[in-house]
Amino acid sequence: MSVTVKIPTQLRSVTGGESETTVDEATTVREVLDGLYERYDGLQERISEDGDLRRFVNVYVGGDDIRFLDQLDTAVNDGDEVTILPAVAGG
Numbered sequence: 001m002s003v004t005v006k007i008p009t010q011l012r013s014v015t016g017g018e019s020e021t022t023v024d025e026a027t028t029v030r031e032v033l034d035g036l037y038e039r040y041d042g043l044q045e046r047i048s049e050d051g052d053l054r055r056f057v058n059v060y061v062g063g064d065d066i067r068f069l070d071q072l073d074t075a076v077n078d079g080d081e082v083t084i085l086p087a088v089a090g091g
Helices: 029-039 043-047
Strands: 002-006 020-024 057-061 081-086
Touching (some): 029 043
């Protein structure tokens, strides 16, 4: 089982410039993020705080905001696309 994760420009400094990656064997958004945290040193500090996402970080599964689903416990399926999207000021 593989989930594709889209990495925004603001976080690519900690992913070695990668704009997309995959995480295998994850069944929830939490497990996807844990897989990313293990792979990319410094990512966890940028997007989470006290075991939860920072309030300015939005995560989507297949275009649906996890805040309106089961949050970090939102299920992911093989082939799903997870997008991490930090809010950016200046719009």
